[in-house]
Amino acid sequence: MASESTAPFGRRPCGVVDSRVTGGYRIFTLIDEEGPAPVPGQFYMLSAAPDWAGEGGRPFLPRAISYARLERTARGQQRLDFLIDEVGPGTARLAQMERGDSCLIAGPFGHGFSLPRELNPEAAGAILVGGGIGIAPMAVLRRHLIDRGIPYRALLGFRDRAHSGGIDELFGCEETRLAFEDGNAGHKGYVTDLLLRMLEGDDPAGAVVYACGPPAMLEAVRIICAERSVPVELALESPMACGYGACYGCAVPKASGDGYHRLCVDGPVLRGDEISTALAGVGI
Amino acid sequence: MAISLATDLCGIKLDDPVLNGSGTFDALAARSVFGDALIRDFPFSAYVSKTITRSPRAGNPPHRLWETPSGMINSIGLPGPGLEGFLERDLPRMAELGVPLIVSVMADSREVFGELVEAVAAREEVAGIELNVSCPNVHSGLIVGEQPAETEGLMKALRPLTAKPLIVKLTPNVANPDEVARGAEAGGADALSLINTIKAVAIDPVTTRNWLGAGQGGLSGHAVRPIALAQVRAVSAAVSIPTVGMGGIADGESALEFILAGARVVAVGTENFRDPRAGIEVGEGLVRALERRGFGSLAEAQDSTLS
Numbered sequence: 230m231a232s233e234s235t236a237p238f239g240r241r242p243c244g245v246v247d248s249r250v251t252g253g254y255r256i257f258t259l260i261d262e263e264g265p266a267p268v269p270g271q272f273y274m275l276s277a278a279p280d281w282a283g284e285g286g287r288p289f290l291p292r293a294i295s296y297a298r299l300e301r302t303a304r305g306q307q308r309l310d311f312l313i314d315e316v317g318p319g320t321a322r323l324a325q326m327e328r329g330d331s332c333l334i335a336g337p338f339g340h341g342f343s344l345p346r347e348l349n350p351e352a353a354g355a356i357l358v359g360g361g362i363g364i365a366p367m368a369v370l371r372r373h374l375i376d377r378g379i380p381y382r383a384l385l386g387f388r389d390r391a392h393s394g395g396i397d398e399l400f401g402c403e404e405t406r407l408a409f410e411d412g413n414a415g416h417k418g419y420v421t422d423l424l425l426r427m428l429e430g431d432d433p434a435g436a437v438v439y440a441c442g443p444p445a446m447l448e449a450v451r452i453i454c455a456e457r458s459v460p461v462e463l464a465l466e467s468p469m470a471c472g473y474g475a476c477y478g479c480a481v482p483k484a485s486g487d488g489y490h491r492l493c494v495d496g497p498v499l500r501g502d503e504i505s506t507a508l509a510g511v512g513i
Numbered sequence: 514m515a516i517s518l519a520t521d522l523c524g525i526k527l528d529d530p531v532l533n534g535s536g537t538f539d540a541l542a543a544r545s546v547f548g549d550a551l552i553r554d555f556p557f558s559a560y561v562s563k564t565i566t567r568s569p570r571a572g573n574p575p576h577r578l579w580e581t582p583s584g585m586i587n588s589i590g591l592p593g594p595g596l597e598g599f600l601e602r603d604l605p606r607m608a609e610l611g612v613p614l615i616v617s618v619m620a621d622s623r624e625v626f627g628e629l630v631e632a633v634a635a636r637e638e639v640a641g642i643e644l645n646v647s648c649p650n651v652h653s654g655l656i657v658g659e660q661p662a663e664t665e666g667l668m669k670a671l672r673p674l675t676a677k678p679l680i681v682k683l684t685p686n687v688a689n690p691d692e693v694a695r696g697a698e699a700g701g702a703d704a705l706s707l708i709n710t711i712k713a714v715a716i717d718p719v720t721t722r723n724w725l726g727a728g729q730g731g732l733s734g735h736a737v738r739p740i741a742l743a744q745v746r747a748v749s750a751a752v753s754i755p756t757v758g759m760g761g762i763a764d765g766e767s768a769l770e771f772i773l774a775g776a777r778v779v780a781v782g783t784e785n786f787r788d789p790r791a792g793i794e795v796g797e798g799l800v801r802a803l804e805r806r807g808f809g810s811l812a813e814a815q816d817s818t819l820s
Contacts, residue, residue: 235546235547235548235550236546236547237547237550238547238548238550238551238554238789238790239788239789239790240788240789240790276787282583282735285582286581286582286583286584286735286736287580287581287582287583288580289580289581289582289583289584289585289734289735289787290580290585290786290787291786291787335788335789338546467575468575468576468577468578468579468580469578470578470585470587470783470786470787471785471786471787471789473542473543473546473547473789474539474542474543474545474546475537475538475539475542475543475785475786475789476537476578476587476589476786477536477539477572477577477589477592478577478578478587478589479577479578480572480573480574480575480577480592481575482574482575487571488571488572488592489571489572489575489592491542494542494545494546509575509576
């Protein structure tokens with residue numbers, strides 16, 4: 230896949246040009262005039278400016294967030310969309326940003342996704358599995374695959390209507406199947422039910438899976454794929470202070486049992502067979 | 514003309530008094546992420562490595578981080594390549610940074626400490642050595658740095674091994690850090706750096722268990738600054754060797770506070786996580802802060818004493 234660019238050294242202010250509700254989530258849009266184009270799976274460290282670490286001293290650290298869409302304005306500027314769910318003080322503050330506000334960003338950071346044929350020479354296409362807010366990097370990967378004429382099918386899972394969003398805007402309805410745990414739409418149950426069904430109906434020799442979502446979902450996807458020898462890349466999440474390899478906080482256990490990956494520089498996309506568990510980030 | 518920030522730390526010439534705290538800036542990772550822009554604009558006047566141990570270490574199990582009001586707790590556990598891997602692979606690449614290198618080392622015995630100091634000091638790339646006797650994440654780290662006599666004994670064992678500057682990193686988790694500082698000085702330390710992180714615990718609000726994989730960690734960031742200032746003042750007043758002050762430094766004003774409290778130079782730690790260029794911002798801000806306070810030079814601020 231496209232190689233990662235070197236990130237500009239330091240943070241840069243980016244103008245917020247839009248912020249809108251989508252289902253229970255929010256999408257905000259930044260204009261990044263300096264940064265290189267990110268590749269699918271990469272992330273940015275974001276902090277609203279000013280008043281980050283304002284009330285009560287939190288949020289203090291910037292937040293690591295994958296981009297959900299990249300577009301070019303008529304003037305050639307880079308427009309970055311971010312999909313967020315308000316789960317803590319950082320995402321709540323980011324959600325308060327309005328058109329005209331400034332957001333400090335650093336990045337793009339990390340290693341992105343491989344192409345299906347790089348993971349499996351026999352690959353006929355790709356299966357994208359997104360859960361909750363984790364549909365964002367899947368949306369970017371989907372566009373990347375479409376641009377290259379690579380077939381895909383997307384499976385998106387959500388807890389309920391209040392914990393869903395971006396489906397229509399980031400994904401088309403074609404080739405997309407939904408699962409809601411509360412039966413709100415599509416399959417009633419987990420997105421991994423859909424994945425199992427799809428792998429059972431397919432020839433697993435030609436399958437390649439990509440996934441991003443909550444740790445429990447990623448762990449289920451990792452195990453399902455491992456049991457069927459299906460190559461899988463997971464976009465993982467972890468508490469992270471810096472995003473560029475300084476803090477060593479984002480440790481994910483290696484499959485070899487020999488230490489940890491630093492998710493920010495070794496990931497955030499890792500193959501299922503590179504890790505011993507996807508549950509290290511549980512609780513964030 | 515702008516105030517010059519040029520200074521020195523026990524013979525190591527520095528373009529400015531802004532270093533990094535050990536373990537808060539991985540210059541090799543940063544170079545691969547940011548490219549040569551990092552070298553052109555290196556944020557520190559000297560680079561302090563992450564703590565090196567004799568054998569490779571995996572570090573602590575996750576979770577390793579917890580955000581607090583105006584700060585964070587870390588429980589990293591000194592992951593690293595071990596002495597051999599560091600000397601073979603990391604040190605030659607650190608020499609390309611273009612600033613003096615201070616290598617941090619830690620061991621659980623005087624013998625192994627001695628082995629590390631000799632091996633590191635023998636390398637011409639190394640300008641000085643910092644002795645981590647205070648890391649609260651590793652059980653052995655507490656013992657020496659909590660005891661003035663132990664610290665003095667360690668320094669007496671290490672002092673004959675090298676003429677290069679030996680800097681003792683003090684733990685804040687003692688009642689009287691100035692007593693440990695006197696022990697370090699009596700044993701032959703060339704400088705002291707402080708503070709390391711303050712022992713801290715985080716409770717997982719969902720499981721009500723320990724959040725951190727190792728059970729406890731260390732607090733850093735803006736939240737610790739007043740505590741760090743108090744300790745820097747007490748230690749600087751108790752010894753005649755220079756001190757490296759750190760603990761929540763985030764801008765020129767807070768850097769100047771540490772210098773006024775007695776630090777000869779300062780180090781930036783947690784702020785690097787928030788802003789990769791924090792060291793540059795602190796240095797530039799320090800010039801403005803000195804001017805604003807009417808200081809004609811950095812030395813004037815370094816020589817002033819708090820009343």
